[in-house]
Every structure is written in structure tokens, then in C-alpha cells.
Amino acid sequence: MAQRPRTARRSDPRPRARRRRAVDAKTWIANAEALGRGEGELVALFAEPDRVHMALRDVAGTRLLTLAVADRRYPSVGARHAPAIRLERAIRDLFGHEPEGLPDTRPWLDHGAWPLAHPLAAKRGLPAKSRGGYEFLPVEGEGLHQIPVGPVHAGIIEPGHFRFTANGETVVRLEARLGYVHKGIEWLMQGAPIARAAMLIGRVSGDSTVAYAYAFARAVESALRLTPPPRAVYLRALMAELERIANHLGDFGAICNDATYVLIHAHCGVLREQVLAACDAAFGHRLMRDCIVPGGVAADLSAAEARRLKALVDSIAPRFRELVAIYDDAPSLLDRTVTTGLVSAELVRRFAAGGYVGRASGRDFDARREHAYPPYDKLGLEVPVFEAGDVDARLRVRLREIEESLRLIRRILDALPRGEVRAALRGAKGEREGVGMVEGFRGDVFVYVRLSGTTVVRCHPRDPSWFQWPLLEVAVKDNIVADFPLCNKSFNCSYSGHDL
Secondary structure, eight states, X not given: OOOOOOOOOOOOSSOOOOOEEEEOHHHHHHHHHHHHTTOSEEEEEEEETTXXXXXXXXXXXXXXXXXXOBTTEEEOSTTTOGGGXXXXXXXXXXHOOEEETOSOOSOSSOOSOSSSSSTTSSSOXXXXXXXXXXXXXOOOOTTEEEEEEOSSOSSSOOOOEEEEEEETTEEEEEEEEOOTTOOOHHHHHXXXXXXXXXXXXXTSXXXXXXXXXXXXXXXXXXXXXXXXXXXXHHHHHHHHHHHHHHHHHHHHHHHHHHTTOHHHHHHHHHHHHHHHHHHHHHHSSTTOTTOEETTXXXXXXXXXXXXXXXXXXXXXXXXXXXXXXXXXXXXHHHHHHTTSSOOOHHHHHHHTOOHHHHHTTTOOOOHHHHSOOTTGGGTTOOOOOOSOOSHHHHHHHHHHHHHHHHHHHHHHHHHOOOSOSBOOOOOEEEEEEEEEEEEOSSSEEEEEEEEEETEEEEXXXXXXXXXXXXXXXXXXTTSBGGGHHHHHHHHOOOHHHHHO
């Protein structure tokens, strides 16, 4: 059952830099153990050559802890809180820091093909030797067989390997291996001017280019104490909602298509194309890439294009409602989605899973409301939450969010202020750091940045997929193999955003 939203907190148009706190190993362990007890949530876990950082969220807000790494070793968070395990495996691959007590020490992003080991460490290692096959976790029992899928898939799909263990048609275990799309984004951003880094961040995950650019801009503005112009604030939200609609329409159609219901897929494809064409006309790019920049936006909206967007919303809304009615009145389709791919409320809470994955299982979190960044504090945001935790619930969150985004776009266009769209960047003396979090279509996108003047010293983007991929493995368990595409599409995790 959907829930009514909580009232958003009042926001400050200029995000404030959150103070980072240096801690000792004892305090680090105590916070990790608190996470393991369900006290607070893990937002991000990342490293530098001489330290590790842990971002946490609790009733007091988001805070950042830093632990100096001695002899490239530190107490494992994953040993006490399972959602941190893959993050620490990635830290181990990139920096060579050893998490003491980590339950799973297999490589994660490093497949043994990099030209050097630990590429972000102060002292980089020699090229890694081929390790042979990846050791998937063992499964014991009678009558079991394995089905390897990928990393190369049919269609336009990024690479990832899925190892199914099945008993007949029933999936006993799914284990994913990712990292095939590692691009070295964090390494490329080190030492880059802000403008160059803003371009790179928009290419972390192409379908979320607005969300990443938005979060990075807010992080930089937090570090530099910079306030973007009011018109830019509204234009950013407009782009974010257009991106959300386009992706949710694509997912709606794709989920129905995997249940062999092609009609909805075809119509969603038409609606999505109309949204992307309108984005291209309004902002000069179908995905609105490079349109959000630190200080504001790079593309303004003309009065004619504003009218066109209003007409688009008025045109899409009734046609979209017809598609929802078709979905609701298709028993053969509902038979495939209802009770398929269940994820419990306890697991989404433990993993702090964002977006439709969390909200379909009762986790009432949306960064637009919880962090109340403008202009959402003035738009009366409604956040749909369901309890069933199945493919149908994840789809229905999307459907409600499309309706809400259409409403928000009308309000944004009606309230769009006049004026400048970009404030000049002025580098501060010494090092400054900031964080930004925005609600992308998949969930909360987090970015940490540290600047020296107008140069990026360190930047870490965290995709919501980091905490969603492990739950897909749970969702598929005890379902038939043929339902994996449905479960997978209902999650639609990002390979590229995860692999960095």
C-alpha cells in the first residue's frame, strides 16, 4: 500500500560542506559494529592512498569519518556489516589497502588484466599476473547444475557475468561478477580542472548523466560556498525529472516486454522517444549531457521550448494512464510480475537500498525529500512507497513516480524564475571539500569531492547500484530461471555506474 509523504525539511540553496571527522581504529570499529546492529546506514566507503572514508547516515544526518591507514591495513567494515564487503574488495583492488577480517578477499574490479596493480595507490604495483578462473562460491546439494550467462549479452547490454546454480528450473543461487566496464573514472578526475571533471562525472553512467552532474555540481558548490542562481536551480530539477520519466518509461516497457507483452513496450518506446526529442530541442542533447555544471547550468530554456515541454506533459499524461490501465487489466502479465522476485523489507533496510528497489519493499527514503535540496522543498513532493517487494511493486513505484514527475514539471515550469543561469567559479585558497547527494532515477547518487583552488584532488562518485546488485541475487532465489530477465529488468542496476 502506498504511503503519504513526510514533509520535507526547509533547504538552503547553497549546500553546506559537511565536516569530516578523523577517528581512530576503535571509533571506526564501533561505528562499523553499530551499522551491523542496524543503527544508521552506510552511504559510501572509499579510500585514498593514506586513508579510508566512511559516509554514514543516521537521525543526525550524513557524516563522514576518516581513518588513517597504517601499513596499508585497516579494520574491515564488511566483517561487521555485509553491505560493505564489495566496497572493501574494490578498495583493495584500487589502493592495495587490506581490510583486516574481510570475509571475502576475492578481487572485485580487478580481473587480472590491468597494466598495473593498485592503480590509485601511492606506490603502484607491478602488472597483475593472470589469476585463472574466478572462484564462485560453492553450492552443495543433489541434482544441482550451473548455468553461466555473460559477460557478453544479446542486445545493447553492458557486460556482466551471472552464474546460476539451479535445481531443475528453480534457481538455488545466483552470483554476479562485475567490473568489466571499469574505466578509471576516479583516476582520470585526479588533477583535472573542475570543468573537465564535470564532463567526466557525466559519463559515469550514461542514463544518469543529469543525476551525476547534479550531485557533482552540488558537491563543488558545497566546497566553494557557492550559490547557483535561482533559475538554474529550477532548470536542474526540470532536467532531473525529464531524465527520470525517460528512464522509467523505458523500464516499464522493458519489464512488460520480458513478460512477452509487446504492446506496452512499443508504446512506451514512442513516449520515451518523444521525451528525449524534447530534451534535445530544449537543452541541445537528448540525454542532457554536460548541461548541469558547477555554478548553474550550461543551457538555458527559451519560452518557446518551455511551452513545448508543457504541451509534451499534457500529451503524455493521458496516453500513459491508458498504458497503466492495460497493465492493470492484463491477468497474464500480472501473473508474471506479482510475487516474483521478492526482496524483504529487512534486507533493503540493511543495505540502505535506494530508489524503486527500496521503496517497493517499504523503505521510505528519497533524497529529494530527506535532503530537501531546492527547489523540491517548495514543490510538495510525494514519494510512493509499497510493501510487497516484488517485480510488480518495483514497477508500480516507477508508474507513480512518472505521474509525480509529470506534475513536478508543470509546477517547475510555472514557477521558473527569470535571471542568470550560471554563477562564476572562484577557487578558494587551500583545500576545500564537499559532498552532494541527489535522487537519480535509480536512487540516491552520492559524490564526494576535494578541491585545491579549481583543481580536483579527489572525487568519489557512488552509484545506488552498489547496494542494489546484491539484492538482485536474493530476488532471483527460488524463482524459475525464465523469471530472471523480469527480476533483472525490475532492478535495472547500472554496470557502468558500479564499475567506475
